[in-house]
Amino acid sequence: MLATPGTLPTGPGWSFEVKWDGMRVLATVTEGGPGGAAPVLQLRTRSGRDVTPNFPELAGLLELAPDVVLDGEVVLLDDGVPSFAALAHRMQGVVGPAAAQRRPVTFMVFDVLRLYGVPLLDRPLAERRATLDRLAPARIAHVEMSPLYPDGAALLAVTAQRGLEGVVAKKETSVYRPGRRSPDWVKVAHRHSQSCLVGGWRPERSGADRIGALLLGVPGPDGLEFAGRVGSGLAGTAVQQVLAERLGPLESATSPFATAIPRADATGARWCTPSVVVEVAHLGRTQAGRLRQPVFRGVRDDVGPAEVRREPG
Template sequence: MHSHVTRRATMMTVGPALRRGLSWTLRSVPPMLPTPALPFHRPGWIYEEKYDGWRIMAYKQGAAVRLLSRNGIDYTGRFRALAAAIASLPDVTLLLDGEVTAFDAHLLSRRAFLHPDPPAVVTPPIYIAFDCVQASGRDLREHPLGARREVLERLIADHHLLFPARRLPAHGLAAWAEVQRRGYEGLVAKDESSAYRGGRTRSWLKVKSSR
């Protein structure tokens, strides 16, 4: 019941933001939310760096782009360079799930650098994409994560503002050791066979660091 209410509330907030000023054929999709967990290893799962930033769904239709938070707040105007970068991608329609962040001199993500007058920033805002939900008119939600990742990597290859989420070592405990060694925000473990399901899920699990 709770997940149903959450999805409905997200659709109510995201929908109007998408429709404002444009005739959108893309339907709003609530983001897939990982469940907190402790470090673990599980066969068939992959491990990605967890970023300290703002969760953003990127909708593209033709040359028009909307960057919407998980609560439906429109950040397109705030991150114009990222919107332009996504608009330049070749697919006519596109829906990406990712995180906007900026990095310090040690290439660690820092949410604080997205606020006005940040401390010394090494990078501009970067869009870290970790899923491709729709592409070229195809709804990819029922495709396994591994297939969606292949589409994502093809789409944003060699782009200086758009990057796929960093993959960590294949063994979950080795991935966690790298997180601690490098000082990352944490990791997100994902079932590589999982479909994309909006709302809280146990097919994605997040392990946060105490950095």
Template sequence: MLATAGIVPRDDTAWNFEVKFDGIRAIGYITDELRILSRNDKNITAAWPELAALAPADPPFVVDGEIVALTADGRSSFEALQPRMHQRNPATIRALAAAIPATYLIFDLLHIGDRSLIELPYLQRRELLEQLDLRGPRWQVPPRLSGPGAAVVDQSRRLGLEGILCKRLDSPYLPGRRSPHWLKVKNIRDQEIVIVGWKPGAGRRAGHIGSLLMAVYTDAGELTCIGNVGTGFTQSALDDLAARLEPLQRKTPTTDADVPDVRWVEPRLVGEVSFSEWTGDGRLRHPSWRGLRLDKEPRQVKRELIRHARSGTP
């Protein structure tokens, strides 16, 4: 189930609030052993060995949560998680797990034993999850926060957090659907993007990537250009992007954008940027690179619109 970008609901009594963490969404299947699937249904279990001790479980259960790298003050750091997202070499994974340990923040219970829970209201699922008492060295259930919602989001801003999630107490779990019954209220504006090309750099970046050409899919299924991003990169990120984009090169434009000196690529890679605002012509103002999102499929990437809460039951 996916959240919709929105504002804090007016009716605080119908909602619970949670901290929005900045990591990798993951479904955990806890049976005789642990199996973890990313949002695009890829098995990523091997990348997170420090979570293996969640299993075995009797009865088995299925949970939803976020894999994060937590800083000393308890905030999640997507940048710290980046070196771990792309690794599949067992020795490298073990070394990174020791240096940058991940934590699985579990916020929903979807199945237990032979019973599916997705039709139950959020509050009941959450209470059942809390009864499991999932507290371990690298996993935990983050707390539910009571309203008023405006005070919760203000406090999250003062603490430097990404934002909060607002979840209707009576909402069922809707697999694969983006619903206004889960709202994400962000302190930092970000947007998933599809990389459709790159422009060569100058100066210190001469001969290398200077900026990436960004696009999103429209509701009609067409790619539309939303500008370039040329800041926020580390040298290792640029080297990794160059290696990944090299086999994706193509001679014809990926979109109908009239941009000179672009090296066009197949729209296979998804990234994430922060930005200040959308311009009137549909471009991102002051975008800054945050990292690749290998857990996302390109055709899922659309412009995020701010929506208001929907009243009434789902």
């Protein structure tokens, strides 16, 4: 279930938690079948991608229960604050146990959807959280409960002060609807962010083998709408490698954008099929719908191309 962008709700019947800046993951433990086989853990993103090998330090979830489905956010903390840029590298591929333990992620659990074969989707949030409390997932290494708070305004102020992403408000009576964006969950962010599709890229002036800027798009009623280009945040060697691996096989002879984009942006562009999703921070939009001062934050493997939509701000 996804949160709807909006203003902070007031009144009774709402709980509030930190909006964690990471990768949304469903963790599923299933019984191993006949013969006493060991339970199996699978970690999947919103788009259905299996990222279990990416996070070997979360194998302790197998000890929680022989049959359980948890919803939460995988984060990589720097001084208690999630760093999406640091997590982006872990999203991309398999990591060995030793490397994972040197800088482990944390799985911030905020919901339980099934337990011992019993679906909990139609139970109210307050009941699901009580069930989660009894499971005590924080006894597992690298797993924490995402705390709930009664005062949304105070939490919003604290998260702004600490540099956190924002707050999610959840109606205590809300049932869980997989994949749907519900008004019963409301997200309030301190900074603007936008998931975009990459429709092309421009090489650096110093050499055609390095990506100097990405040409961004967001689906609109008439096709892919140009949202601007981003060059800030692309300089790192790991970022260049990941983007080259993803975009190279998608090269196209024609622009995927619904309308012609400005010559200043299109000059020297190499077009590609728009199937790679990236996350961009920005300072709002121009009247033409371009992102102001965009900064590349990472590839979003947990978001499918069909899920990209224009976010407020």
